[in-house]
Amino acid sequence: MSTCRRTFGIIGGGAIGWSIAYQLAKTRSDSSESIIVFDASLPGSSSWAGAGILPPAPNIVSSDPLEALQRLSRSMMPQWSAELKQCSGIDNEFHVCGGVYVARSIGEHASLIGLRQFWSEVGIEGRPLSQECWSNRYPWFAKQLPGQDCRLLFEVPDEAQLRNPRHLAALRAASQKLGVEARQLSPEQAARMVLTKESNIGPVLEWGTEEQWCCGQFVLAAGSWTTLLLQRWFGENNGTAAIFPVKGEMLLFKLPKPLFTQILNVGTRYIVPRLDGHVLVGSTEQEAGFHSEPTSDGRSQLIEFVEQTLPEILQFELVQHWAGLRPASYDHMPIMGRLGRCPELVIASGHFRSGLQWSIGSALCIAAILRNETPPIDMRVFQPGR
Numbered sequence: 001m002s003t004c005r006r007t008f009g010i011i012g013g014g015a016i017g018w019s020i021a022y023q024l025a026k027t028r029s030d031s032s033e034s035i036i037v038f039d040a041s042l043p044g045s046s047s048w049a050g051a052g053i054l055p056p057a058p059n060i061v062s063s064d065p066l067e068a069l070q071r072l073s074r075s076m077m078p079q080w081s082a083e084l085k086q087c088s089g090i091d092n093e094f095h096v097c098g099g100v101y102v103a104r105s106i107g108e109h110a111s112l113i114g115l116r117q118f119w120s121e122v123g124i125e126g127r128p129l130s131q132e133c134w135s136n137r138y139p140w141f142a143k144q145l146p147g148q149d150c151r152l153l154f155e156v157p158d159e160a161q162l163r164n165p166r167h168l169a170a171l172r173a174a175s176q177k178l179g180v181e182a183r184q185l186s187p188e189q190a191a192r193m194v195l196t197k198e199s200n201i202g203p204v205l206e207w208g209t210e211e212q213w214c215c216g217q218f219v220l221a222a223g224s225w226t227t228l229l230l231q232r233w234f235g236e237n238n239g240t241a242a243i244f245p246v247k248g249e250m251l252l253f254k255l256p257k258p259l260f261t262q263i264l265n266v267g268t269r270y271i272v273p274r275l276d277g278h279v280l281v282g283s284t285e286q287e288a289g290f291h292s293e294p295t296s297d298g299r300s301q302l303i304e305f306v307e308q309t310l311p312e313i314l315q316f317e318l319v320q321h322w323a324g325l326r327p328a329s330y331d332h333m334p335i336m337g338r339l340g341r342c343p344e345l346v347i348a349s350g351h352f353r354s355g356l357q358w359s360i361g362s363a364l365c366i367a368a369i370l371r372n373e374t375p376p377i378d379m380r381v382f383q384p385g386r
């Protein structure tokens, strides 16, 4: 058994776990410090399944912690993407593509007016777009966007995107190049995983009697499975706000070539054009426990959305349909900080629909907490025991 007190053990290899590992590795000043990521690639893991939309971040420094997290993350994404590409050879395809926001119903209209007000307060550019202008820009779409019901259109030039699976692969490869160890577990091993605290050596992670790991500190970045593990280790009253899975389904079409470039946002649904002609359509929201299989109902909902929005897409091949489990919290805030009853355990989870866009800021904050430094933003509202 490793008894290294200078080891950071990260449980969960999604966008949050690997971003923390990468940040720790690239800022390591003490060569005796080591980092290990334990991951079980459970069905429904969220990070590879997402759309990779990075909405624009506030340009004005704000005291709101979520805005600060988004601002910090987004401001560093171009630099991280370039570094990751250089270190791993994998291009995550981060690029600023712009977004179009559409309101069709009265409710969507009201929300979009509110969103526009927010954009103007925090310095995000959002300008009205006419149907004519959209049609001239993308003459390939026979219908005006999105049919007869459109009430309001805005375009937001600073919206960006990346390709999640590539970003994850780049984070993992770059971290491993910088010396991070990756430990792949089976789902059975993950199901047996326990964290115990032995007084003379610190916290110990084990699965059955096969293997044990002692690390000075652990990070729990297990996405939707975070609360399951905390309940197993510390009981129902474990001192942490609950995290639960919210399933999201997605469709992928393959167009012969890229026919439009901007992300189309309609309420909580979106259409995301990739650079190679693939088009993502998402996403549903459903509380279905840990069931992560895509369903015919989810598929029908998304097809109906395309029919009402850009029906021309339906003439092309539907190449994939999948689902992922978003780690949600009741107040829609991530849960990040030390666990009161076991301070060697730091929680980093609950990023719901925004885990990619908040990943870098979260990694910087968690790395600072692990090293007993001051995090770059005020973390009080994210405390596990709130």
Ligand SMILES: Cc1cc2nc3c(=O)[nH]c(=O)nc-3n(C[C@H](O)[C@H](O)[C@H](O)COP(=O)(O)OP(=O)(O)OC[C@H]3O[C@@H](n4cnc5c(N)ncnc54)[C@H](O)[C@@H]3O)c2cc1C
Residues within 6 Å of the ligand: 011, 012, 013, 014, 015, 016, 017, 038, 039, 040, 041, 042, 043, 044, 045, 046, 047, 048, 049, 050, 051, 052, 053, 054, 185, 190, 191, 193, 221, 222, 223, 224, 225, 229, 247, 248, 249, 250, 282, 283, 323, 324, 325, 326, 327, 348, 349, 350, 351, 352, 353, 354, 355, 356, 357, 358
């Ligand atoms: C359809 C969909 C679309 C989305 N679109 C966007 C978007 O456009 N922009 C955005 O910012 N966010 C988006 N999200 C949200 C984003 O994907 C999540 O917030 C983010 O991926 C959460 O990352 P995570 O690392 O916390 O969780 P996960 O990616 O779920 O990672 C947790 C990991 O922990 C592992 N694990 C769990 N238990 C154990 C154990 N006992 N031992 C070892 N390993 C374990 C799991 O296997 C998993 O790999 C979307 C999500 C979905 C589902």
